[in-house]
Amino acid sequence: MRYHPLTATDRAEMLARIGVPGIDALFADVPADKLLTDLIDLPRMRGELEVERLMGRMAAKNVPASSVPFFVGAGAYKHHVPATVDHLIQRSEFLTSYTPYQPEITQGTLQYLFEFQTQVAELTGMEVANASMYDGSTATGEAVLMAHRLTRRNKAVVSGGLHPQYRAVVETLSDMAEDRVQALPPDPLGTEDILAAIDRDTSCVVVQSPSFYGHLIDLAPIAEKAHACGALLIAVFTEVVSLGLIEPPGRQGADIVVGEGQSIGNALGFGGPYVGLMATRQKFLRQMPGRLCGETVDAENRRGFVLTLSTREQHIRRDKATSNICTNSGLCCLAFTIHMTLLGSAGLERLARLNHEAAIRLADALGRVPGVEVLNDGFFNEFTVRVPGNAAAVIERLAERGILGGLAVSRLEPGRGLDDLIVVAATEVNTDEDRAAYAQALAAVI
Amino acid sequence: MRYHPLTATDRAEMLARIGVPGIDALFADVPADKLLTDLIDLPRMRGELEVERLMGRMAAKNVPASSVPFFVGAGAYKHHVPATVDHLIQRSEFLTSYTPYQPEITQGTLQYLFEFQTQVAELTGMEVANASMYDGSTATGEAVLMAHRLTRRNKAVVSGGLHPQYRAVVETLSDMAEDRVQALPPDPLGTEDILAAIDRDTSCVVVQSPSFYGHLIDLAPIAEKAHACGALLIAVFTEVVSLGLIEPPGRQGADIVVGEGQSIGNALGFGGPYVGLMATRQKFLRQMPGRLCGETVDAENRRGFVLTLSTREQHIRRDKATSNICTNSGLCCLAFTIHMTLLGSAGLERLARLNHEAAIRLADALGRVPGVEVLNDGFFNEFTVRVPGNAAAVIERLAERGILGGLAVSRLEPGRGLDDLIVVAATEVNTDEDRAAYAQALAAVI
Amino acid sequence: VEEPLIFEIGRAETTGVDLPAPDGLAPRLGRLARKAAPDLPGLTEPEAMRHYVRLSRSNYSIDTGLYPLGSCTMKHNPRLNEKMARLPGFADVHPLQPVSTVPGALDVIADLGGWLCRLTGMDAVAMSPKAGAHGELCGMMAIKAAIRARGETRNVVLVPESAHGTNPATAALIGMTVRDVPARADGTVDVEAVKALLGPDVAAIMLTNPNTCGIFEPEVAAIAEAVHAAGAYFYADGANFNAIVGKVRPGDLGVDAMHINLHKTFSTPHGGGGPGAGPVVLSSRLAPFAPLPFIHLEEGRPVLVETEAGTAPGETPFGRMTAFHGQMGMFTRALAYMLSHGTDGLRQASEDAVLAANYVRAGLADLMTLPFPDHPSMHEVLFDDGFLKETGITTLDFAKAMIDEGYHPMTMYFPLVVHGAMLIEPTESESKASLDLFVATLRDLVLSAKRGETERFTQAPRFAPRRRLDETRAARSPKLRWEKPKPWTAAEAAE
């Protein structure tokens, strides 16, 4: 087998050196009746060519985003990633290294994590950021737990503009931890009164902006009310590119900012792996979950980086840890930080503006289709439209015409009376032809 | 522009430091009437996304070999290359390094060239090999010049089994160098009497085995006759995988062995870049063209490698050099040597056998098509079939049915009365379905 | 050469990405338009390339050397898997595009799940957990859901002292209380001790098997039986699954839930700390509670269930672990790995991993101290620091000295049950020559330590990109982001 360096001769010699008659002698602790004698009934080994054929056949059954006019967002976005990013993250020394527990020989990883933390903190307008979470949804769940620890309360108030699957993650985690969640009803119009829900029991308010439905939420009044009640504001975003044009949550009073970093550097990849971003204020640092990379010096007083504050972490604190997180999204951080470094402020702002303009054009084009209504006044690169009839069926008919036109809200929110809504995203990859094709096809299928 | 680190500010500062008013002051030696004032009329700079779209559109117009039943050979072969190969040759330190003129900091390149030379010598059964030529055809041309230098004669006898484009390269080079070529007529049956053409004026005999038409040529008698006449035998191959099963030319008496190495490690790539292999006897070493890597030691007596015998080369010897070659096929050598290292003798032999068996099956399948005749008794993975009518038209009709069925000989040899011949190759990538589809389609189109 | 931070070399006006100019449409951002650009300096492409290439060169990796980090399974990462994961049909599909446009993605998840169930002898699998710890959480949630479904409120979890830290941390996350199970002198769990701790308040036991001492728990079946008899569940930490694939199936041992680190056992790259993937296989007792999303078969075809509304009778998911479907990019890599190995190759991998660990053990047992010599090691061998007694050299020193010899150190000070633990896992990816050189190097180090060449250890590493780093300083006044150097002010000058 091409991955196994030991030959039959090697194995025999090694067994002899160990002093056992055969390999199964080393499995002596396995109860004899449990040790398998036959191979498990699965296919045998295959060469590369065969594996490529099998996998290629599966891949070919899917419709790649780049191959069609593409307008699906709702938490994951189709952006163009420079070729340099994928080249660099495949460097052996990045790809096949472990968590940097031995800092002397993993400064490469540590330094990019330090760069990543700085970028995330700066982007979100916060003081400190960690070295990533799994994704935006789990980061949101962890943020709620963190707020509970900080406030010693256990009720989260969740906006109806939060991505429904993020909400589900928070609800599940809270349910299992015996915490409470007050989730407001879905808010496709962006008009909910979340202030009314905040009370003295509230540990945190979880608000997404731009919301799942694309609305831009003014966080300042929410922060004010939350703080007045002794609660924290957790600001969530799913489209990190929006931070190139929108006032960062940190400057609107957020206490913890979490979000999805996939848009920068990372492929759609059917939902993962992605990279969860988390930033907070300096004073909350010691309750933040996840890895942190810090600057220090070595024995010769040269600058260097180490994982630090690990007394918060599971491998030290065990059941007292701030989280059970261990493996995070290292390589996705690297992709993020390389792409962000290539963009810089100037590139990020331009990218954000191109996205916003693409959405404006798309909203106008779809809004002109008879019977279609755009629900948003303001938005970044995503908005909600109301179509006559069943949105899920419309999406399906569009797909048959080779257009992936967005997400029918009912797919994630069945039985909520939202069956006529589509969440639509636009990015810099869309062309005028794409938009025209969408509007035309939409007119045809409704 | 994303590739240009200098900013407008930098440029102004640098001009000031140089002490010139503007960039054109540095172009003062250009005749004023020749210095362009306007931009040349070509498109302006574009982002990655746009370039990918433009290039992607062009690429999409071509039919990739992997997407269809594929049987074209004739000097370039569709093989499966392990993913490891392409990953490794893209390592920055290999990809973006220059010719290893500074051996202390290019041992990576030098060591793999040494490994490559050893592999090529071993494969061909020769004593020494160089660090590559551009491709098989130019290597053949250089081998003829080398034979002229060694024998101080200038007439090459060229077999009718040599790839027609290789022959053209030899003829062009000889014509321009005022040397002579006696090229035998095309030999689709593999029955030519080349011995008769060898005389005391002959510097070398150039014989390809397996021949362009797929025949296996017994080189020993040709070597014998050549040597008796004071001439050298240049053995050529286009399919290096054949050396896994066929007696190497070095053991059949060849003096110079040249061939195409593309099959191992390198993509089809519409004909280039490829890697020319060249090996010879120790005693002819100093007339061999191209770079050579040799073992030595450093100042601390550690083994190391350097480019050597460069007194043969143009940068030292100028018009007395053995060749004008400078840049060669470094990265293609690397691909070759990695793939060959992964194969090892065991893998190479198995690969060769799979190719041979694929060809046997294909020959039998096509031979059963009424009206189709296989011209070869023996072959490795390539053979010639005679079809009723015009072979070029048959190939075109097969292509319309999505089958790339080989090369119509008339494409390279027009007006030679070979209009009914197709050279067909089979490799390990062909499946039973591919072969059945070909036979069925062939029956349908003739 | 020291590589600066991007913030020290980048400039605000620089970008390494060429984008067309916007058209200047009136924005629709209301009052929320950003007031000041973020301070993120850019680099052009050549600058960025060189920066990150240089950074990478200060990293150790599997591709550059043996990486014997116990409990982490640092095996070879085939590049075929990287290539497969990048096929546009996998890498460029959106998790929420119409399901009808991604049947191949569902195939991958279903196929991989099928392999995992067969290899473990379990009934169902929850694919969405994002990493091992997340999988643990998922498994323990399923257990909690099952207990709730029985109308019970058990909230004690038994965890052996030798367990990974994630185990107690996970139990705590869902409001469970951890009760330690003491280890026996031979490094294994005592079934009697477990029985003594079992009671009506016990929800589950979390057990790593092979355990973190590298020993297969000989009484695992009896433990499972006792746990089940007490009405509790058996959670297995699958971090060490690489020792036993194809040799014994956790399902046959009575396991109810076990996460599988695809990035360990099935070779998806560690990537400097992730991403991983932690699918959880479940017994029939827990299968109904598997979280959303999952795939079930309808008329032999995989159907994606994303919400409660899509569930079939008997499916009572406890909730959702994450948005979307899990670590698809890791699924494609792991599936390519499994298809490549096949059932025979996977078993061979485990056998070779165990063989390699025992070979290293045999080569070192006379010089180093084995705390638990009575059991064969599985895929990793545990030493303690007994052999360093009175040398003045610690496990840490010894590990750092390995760096100077060109090796990544083994796992240190874990498991906690032995003093100065050194946990060595060579994996099946090393050749005999590589193992021999490793053993010889370690022998040389041990002899050197015993000869009293203390500085070789206490001063190590000397040949690494950095000498030892001051971790205390990093933790005492954490500097977690780059800050612009403060401008020199007149006030400071006056001081």
Place this chain on the structure above:
Amino acid sequence: VEEPLIFEIGRAETTGVDLPAPDGLAPRLGRLARKAAPDLPGLTEPEAMRHYVRLSRSNYSIDTGLYPLGSCTMKHNPRLNEKMARLPGFADVHPLQPVSTVPGALDVIADLGGWLCRLTGMDAVAMSPKAGAHGELCGMMAIKAAIRARGETRNVVLVPESAHGTNPATAALIGMTVRDVPARADGTVDVEAVKALLGPDVAAIMLTNPNTCGIFEPEVAAIAEAVHAAGAYFYADGANFNAIVGKVRPGDLGVDAMHINLHKTFSTPHGGGGPGAGPVVLSSRLAPFAPLPFIHLEEGRPVLVETEAGTAPGETPFGRMTAFHGQMGMFTRALAYMLSHGTDGLRQASEDAVLAANYVRAGLADLMTLPFPDHPSMHEVLFDDGFLKETGITTLDFAKAMIDEGYHPMTMYFPLVVHGAMLIEPTESESKASLDLFVATLRDLVLSAKRGETERFTQAPRFAPRRRLDETRAARSPKLRWEKPKPWTAAEAAE
């Protein structure tokens, strides 16, 4: 850590490629079946990966540092170009599959050819030459063909002393005699000297412009005129084209043929010594003789001409340079580079390259010696070893000391027209900060040399993977391949 050779670690029975077992069909190889397997040891994939990754780490490269190798144009290699070259529609098409199935490939060749003609102001282009020297050969063959077509037999080629070695070597290859053109004191070619050498036997002049001293030949137009008046042709070596793209067109200067190193000017990677590509642009006087294959337009569509039979009237190709169509993989990369830059970006690149060279010159001119101070440098600046006089340090020593400072040395001892030449070409890919650091480092080295710190130079490099290598020994008894260590014999023992 020293990396062994594959022959020292591989084993004959090992393979890193899994192939299905053959079926055992009777071979049809006649008597030519191989009698003994070649002795090629194999490595498994993890072993091969580590071997080549480790080897790579002992290489210097553009991605790891400044690579100021004069006349080689070591600029940034964008990875977009690598990605484009690997699109299946380019990488996975056969040169002889039906032309109807590769229209996109013809587009690439035609488009790239169009860009090259426009950028150079020339009429036609021969795309097939495989590298610069091959392009030279092609251009000179076209000249010979043109002379033959005129019924003449001119066979003298004028070549300045400063020329690349490939120029005289090329001329010799096609049976021409080289006549040296002496250089003027200011490093340029004297038009009067050229005129004096011209005569009815002169076929061509081969001129590099900007020349290898980094100077644009001010009298190039006059030289061209004189050459043409004498009935000869003007071959330009395009190695230094990166200095003038978009600034001046060779066609406007009277050039008849010029090869273009796509791997220099248009950034296809050097790859440790290739592959390159050397298309040759041709004036209208030489265009008819362009070799096969070429593409001409019929009704606006590119049509591939592969044989004489396919030529149109007026097309009289002199033959064929290579099988197939040239370095397609380099064409796609170069085209991606051109499309990315555009006409404005390409001009900017040349301006920045020239600016960088002159900036380095300005930073060093007071300490190092400029042999030709009277002309501005173009994209490379030439120093000689005058400043090392009486230090006992040679150009070679100085270059090796640069290695210890983390730099690849400049080109040394070329061109031959100055003593101890040092030719520095920073390219447009370096930032100002990078250039500043480079200048500062060189200043430090020069001052160190002048202070008499001789060992820093004569002992260099000390911090490289190897100290200086014994090139004499390598050449004296060449060891060009690995040989199995001979077994120890009784006879030897007796000696």
